[in-house]
Amino acid sequence: MSVIYDRVALIGLGLIAGSMALAMREKGLAGQVHGYARSAETRDVAREIGLCDAIHNDVSVAVKDADLVVLAVPVGAMGDVAAEIAPHLKPGAVVTDVGSVKQSVIDAVAPHLPEGIHFIPGHPLAGTEHSGPRAGFASLFRNRWWLLTPLPDADEAQVARLEDLVRGIGANVERMDPGHHDLVLAVTSHTPHLIAYTMVGVADHLRRVTDEEVIKYSAAGFRDFTRIAASDPTMWRDVFLHNREATLDILGRFTEELFVLQRAIRMGDGQQLHDYFTRTRAIRRGIIEAGQDTDAPDFGRGKG
Amino acid sequence: MSVIYDRVALIGLGLIAGSMALAMREKGLAGQVHGYARSAETRDVAREIGLCDAIHNDVSVAVKDADLVVLAVPVGAMGDVAAEIAPHLKPGAVVTDVGSVKQSVIDAVAPHLPEGIHFIPGHPLAGTEHSGPRAGFASLFRNRWWLLTPLPDADEAQVARLEDLVRGIGANVERMDPGHHDLVLAVTSHTPHLIAYTMVGVADHLRRVTDEEVIKYSAAGFRDFTRIAASDPTMWRDVFLHNREATLDILGRFTEELFVLQRAIRMGDGQQLHDYFTRTRAIRRGIIEAGQDTDAPDFGRGKG
Incomplete structure (x- = not known):
């Protein structure tokens, strides 16, 4: 070049x-x-x-x-x-x-x-x-x-x-568009990162489960993700302070939705859980089948 | 063999x-x-x-x-x-x-x-x-x-x-031990899966961001993780119903902790965010350096 x-x-x-x-x-x-x-x-x-x-x-x-x-x-x-x-x-x-x-x-x-x-x-x-x-x-x-x-x-x-x-x-x-960028990133990166930080913090507080166990047995994908929670704290502090509105919007929707599922678990409402998981599966599969998920993980099949 | x-x-x-x-x-x-x-x-x-x-x-x-x-x-x-x-x-x-x-x-x-x-x-x-x-x-x-x-x-x-x-x-x-297994998995797999399902659901509700954008721009690791949210709904319904106590315990701690961070973002408390991220970074790095994170992702460096 x-x-x-x-x-x-x-x-x-x-x-x-x-x-x-x-x-x-x-x-x-x-x-x-x-x-x-x-x-x-x-x-x-x-x-x-x-x-x-x-x-x-x-x-x-x-x-x-x-x-x-x-x-x-x-x-x-x-x-x-x-x-x-x-x-x-x-x-x-x-x-x-x-x-x-x-x-x-x-x-x-x-x-x-x-x-x-x-x-x-x-x-x-x-x-x-x-x-x-x-x-x-x-x-x-x-x-x-x-x-x-x-x-x-x-x-x-x-x-x-x-x-x-x-x-x-x-x-x-x-x-x-800059505003759209900030909303998309709040969904795809900023809120998930806050969640990853939080999961690492929760696991550490728990005491009954060791940090080693948390990492060793973490589900595929999620472990890579908590790894990112070791990123630069200054960078991430600034991201949240400067994309405040969009992050708070997404976080609010997220906890609201999570509470609905939490309640279904508490009440033993299997039908509601099944319906929800069926819907998210359809969304996720639709995207996979549309070929949009190009940078695909291979779950150890070693296609790469 | x-x-x-x-x-x-x-x-x-x-x-x-x-x-x-x-x-x-x-x-x-x-x-x-x-x-x-x-x-x-x-x-x-x-x-x-x-x-x-x-x-x-x-x-x-x-x-x-x-x-x-x-x-x-x-x-x-x-x-x-x-x-x-x-x-x-x-x-x-x-x-x-x-x-x-x-x-x-x-x-x-x-x-x-x-x-x-x-x-x-x-x-x-x-x-x-x-x-x-x-x-x-x-x-x-x-x-x-x-x-x-x-x-x-x-x-x-x-x-x-x-x-x-x-x-x-x-x-x-x-x-x-079976009980310890159920707690470890609630932290490392069950709660994170519920979170992944929830994030896919939230993104889909949002309308202003397309499903394609959500997947295309999802942060490394997290995208693989939402992929798992396309897993069998019956299997996951049963997991949550049958590991109810541990999952609800971890979910409760998780949302509590997330609210603390959410409030810090709303209040613009950069110091609290920085302190939290510094602590989780230390935890995560400690684990990486202890060599416990063996099945390491390579972030596209292609070491594999």
Whole structure:
């Protein structure tokens, strides 16, 4: 592949930015990759492992002359970073972010950016339970979704160019309205993550069952999921605080529904449970049969 | 491997029994495998695909002369099946089951079995979202746990022999007290399954997010998990009705804990969220580092 941006600046050097650096360099998609992190320790690690072509101590130097600036900091820090870099951006540069919430990032970032800067918010649906610059690996985004939520007045050529980069590092791109993104993610990721955190906490409180037993015997899929509950606490704190309305909406519906099933169990109402499970089975199967569940687990059959 | 039981009878011919038949025949662990299912359609399918050496229309004929009888029916049906087969069992035969709940199966089955029959309850932690005789595959149990909950007066030689069979078809065996089994499974499987069913139901009610979006963008692990929510409704109804106390206990703790986090989100209490996520991270990491999380997912790194 050929170079898509001559110079890329990564602001924040955690799992996502680290993986982007490795992937862009492996595929030759960026002329130069520059990096900045607030923490001196992170910068030292990034230098030690040679993550970027240059690591800067000053964010204004990091973004200087960059054709693409990637904001890869917790959602709650996006606004401050945008304010800091705004005066130093190259005219015509593209700014994107990798935050898990989109509307609040847009509200925090967009007002700071000068005329002529192309802000194209984004969210790669990829991650592991590890964080920091050492956690990155070039194949993190392979076959993962990378959602872009361009604003209504976005420059189509610039959006297409960013999509080329994202596809170049192996991801599948979709465009989405920011508000819809936040609702979809509240359902598919944010609320499930809160549930996973909660299950890990409950199991730990229980005492009568050991932590080891919890992991050893956890149902397929759910164990992988609790693993994600070891993710960066700051990132997830910010996700919940910044996607508050949608998360509370989904949580409310979820507990309401769960209480109905809990009551059916208490009352011994087998018919209600059977009906509910039959309905969810039909929903889930419909989706499987429609071929939408492409990234299929194989339950150990080893098709892969 | 050599024959462990000359004649095995499988009562119920769903995913688990079907997989056992295929695995035992592949490994030569059983001289003959006989099968019975209540439904004529299931028997016809089992005959058509040649699942067993013989499929019987009469359960009393199926268990005749069997050295091992495997009860592979929903938990709620175990007692009736035990009553039906009891007069026809070969003296000294081993009877096991594959139910997901152990204490209630013991209470339902044990009183029916005559003196001299070795009842050794069991539970393979394996499954897919598919059911019926066509769903079976020989490698289903490979590297999965198979828990045995022998009664205090169990014959050690017979338990060891059943363990040989279970290991022979690829599973890892552990012994557990039945009550403890039911609590551990309430935490690691039953409550999480109820949560997965509930999340699929909530997403479907939502309307503003399509079912396709829910699956497409579901977080790693969680998607696999909702897939399991397409499992057999009768099996899961019986699990909840027969592990009622433990499931309600865990559900109560779970919703209590979830409400604490929900309130922190509503109040914007970032510190509380951060503290909670830091604690669960430490728990989860401790388990990973202790090497207990052996059947590790690879997040697409393709180590496997």
